[in-house]
Structures are given as C-alpha cells and as structure tokens.
Amino acid sequence: MLSPEEQEEQHRIIAEQNEILAGAPAFAVKRAAQKAKLEAMTKLGILPKNENPNLMQPHIDTLQAIGDGQHDGEDLSELLDKIDQAAQALLDAGMAETYDDLIGKSAERWVLLDEQQNG
Numbered sequence: 122m123l124s125p126e127e128q129e130e131q132h133r134i135i136a137e138q139n140e141i142l143a144g145a146p147a148f149a150v151k152r153a154a155q156k157a158k159l160e161a162m163t164k165l166g167i168l169p170k171n172e173n174p175n176l177m178q179p180h181i182d183t184l185q186a187i188g189d190g191q192h193d194g195e196d197l198s199e200l201l202d203k204i205d206q207a208a209q210a211l212l213d214a215g216m217a218e219t220y221d222d223l224i225g226k227s228a229e230r231w232v233l234l235d236e237q238q239n240g
Contacts, residue, residue, distance in 0.1 A: 123164065123165070127164075128165060131161040131162075131164050131165050132161075132165070134157060134158070134160075134161040135158055135161045135162060135165075138154040138155070138157050138158035138161070139158070141154040142154050142155065142158070148201070148205075148228060149228075151205075152208065152212075152217075152224070155208075155209065155212045155217075156212060156217055156218075159212050159213065159215065159217065163215055176214070177210060177211055177214055177216055180206075180207035180208075180210045180211055181207075181211070181220060181223065183203055183204075183207045184204065184207045184208070184220070184223045184224060184226070184227040185223060185227075187200065187203065187204060187227040187230055187231070188223060188226035188227040188229075188230050190230065193230075193234060197231065197234060197235055197238065200231055200234070201231055204224070204227050204228060204231060207224075207227075208224045208227075211224070
C-alpha cells in the first residue's frame with residue numbers, strides 16, 4: 122500500500138505524462154510517457170498488472186510481422202499507426218516491458234523504411 126505522499130507522487134507523474142501526451146511528441150517520447158503513466162497507474166491500482174496474454178496475441182503478431190518486413194509495402198503513415206496501436210494495447214495491458222524489444226524492432230523497421238523512401 123502506498124503512503125499518501127507516494128500516491129500524490131504517482132498522481133503527479135500521471136498528470137505530467139498526460140501533458141506530454143496531449144502535445145504531438147515524437148514516437149520515442151510518446152512511448153516513454155505512456156510507459157511512465159502506465160507504471161504510475163499500476164502502482165496506484167488503477168490498472169491490473171497483467172491482462173490475458175491471449176487477448177494481446179494479435180498485437181504481438183502485428184509487431185512481429187512488421188519487424189520481419191512483412192508489411193514493407195504499406196503506406197508509412199498507416200504502418201506507424203499499426204505500430205502505435207499495437208504498442209499502446211500492450212502498454213495498456215501492462216505488457217509493454219515484456220515486449221519492449223519487439224516494439225523496438227518494429228519501430229526500427231519503420232525508421233529504415235522511412236529512410237529508404239524519404240532519404
């Protein structure tokens with residue numbers, strides 16, 4: 122159980138991250154803010170620590186396929202949206218840390234494709 126001071130600190134973290142997310146942060150900044158917010162919410166007991174992994178499998182599969190290059194021909198904006206949605210679902214489920222490498226791999230693939238298409 123968190124002390125009142127610790128609870129206040131977690132609420133402050135959530136408010137700060139909400140301010141960051143309300144803007145238009147870069148992908149990496151957005152991921153960091155989402156992660157910090159989720160951790161604070163989990164500490165406060167607002168979110169469960171884990172969700173059924175089977176419900177997350179479509180998001181995991183999407184990230185894996187993107188990282189493996191199976192979506193290379195798609196529109197970059199749509200591809201980034203897919204990465205963001207899958208990463209957000211895992212983050213919301215408290216599973217982003219477990220799949221951080223997979224999220225990073227798909228984001229790195231997107232950056233590579235962006236450099237190839239846009240220089």
